[in-house]
Amino acid sequence: MLTILSARASTLAAIDGYCERAKYALSEHNYVAGESFKYLGKELRLKLLQGKNSVAADGVYLYLAVPDVENAGNKARQIALWYDQQCRTLFPQLIEELYPVFRKYGVPSPGLILRDMSSRWGSCQPNRNMITLNKKLIEAPRNCIEYVVMHEFLHFLHRNHSKKFYDLLSTLMPDWRERKNVLETATTQWQMLVKKKTVIGHRMFKN
């Protein structure tokens, strides 16, 4: 069973010296009917309902029920909680699916930390036996998230982005480049970041 840890980004920033978290704002939403929300590579349209706080999705719509449809703060909170829950369900599942590949290499079953990060999709701390994944990944297609999990797992075996790292990555996931390309254009925020930083592909996975 996977351990999921939540940590305040600011606390962890102090630990690993990471200090670029304010490069851009997270998705801006007004939480009005018809607005588009990204989820696993799809655009869900917001349907607002009045009722007890609840959020559900069916692949086309994101249904948000709230007692007061004018209360933007509560709408934002309910949707954030829902995204969080999706990360907590899917990300450990992907780790468990890929882990058997790495168990063969003697890699211990890692713990998972979920964070909001502004310029990394994920990171790996082999010494702490931890993989950290960016919550924003929930906006990207599932196979792209899988690629990030694979990438971070590989750092248990190769700390740097050496030739050996990429050779093994290509063996285990031959289409990793396609997944990476899709990932880098999957969300508007990330797109903006890619335009600003030509070396972003490397920076994203700098550990």
Ligand SMILES: [Zn+2]
């Ligand atoms: Zn890396």
